[in-house]
Amino acid sequence: MIDRNGSTFGERLxxxxxxxxxxxxxxxxxxKISDRSIVNYENGSRYPxxxxxxxxxxxALGTTSVYLLGDEGAYIEHARxxxxxxxxxxxxxxxxxxxxxFAGGKLPEEDKDAMMAALSEAYFESKKLNxxxxxxxxxxx
Numbered sequence: 001m002i003d004r005n006g007s008t009f010g011e012r013l014x015x016x017x018x019x020x021x022x023x024x025x026x027x028x029x030x031x032k033i034s035d036r037s038i039v040n041y042e043n044g045s046r047y048p049x050x051x052x053x054x055x056x057x058x059x060a061l062g063t064t065s066v067y068l069l070g071d072e073g074a075y076i077e078h079a080r081x082x083x084x085x086x087x088x089x090x091x092x093x094x095x096x097x098x099x100x101x102f103a104g105g106k107l108p109e110e111d112k113d114a115m116m117a118a119l120s121e122a123y124f125e126s127k128k129l130n131x132x133x134x135x136x137x138x139x140x141x
Contacts, residue, residue, distance in 0.1 A: 007070065008070070009041065009068060009069060010042045010044045012067065013038070013042055013061075013068060016062075017042075020061055020062065024042075027060055031057045032056060033056065049085075050080075054068055054069060075095065076088050076092050
């Protein structure tokens, strides 16, 4: 997953680790996670399973979890906080698919604009539906 500045979580992690002259083993010791996990994070095959892991990595690297997570990570972690790991996985999948659609270069610009308009419309429509559901539940209590 690529954020607006063009880098992924794994790339930011790798770059900071190299900048700090840390081996994967040493970073793992500092963050209390396995060096194999760091390999997986850096190559993009896995993503940290909790905000706590990201915080430990950020602390060990002298940065913030917001920087490590990037734009997409913030959305994913927010989804995890309010809906659990299934919600986070769904948001991660959606972000990956949208990134691929927009970055792949196969869609003409007007189609990308139409796609964003449709996504915005779907978002606001679902927000209205959820507000109505919440309001009706609240009225029943």
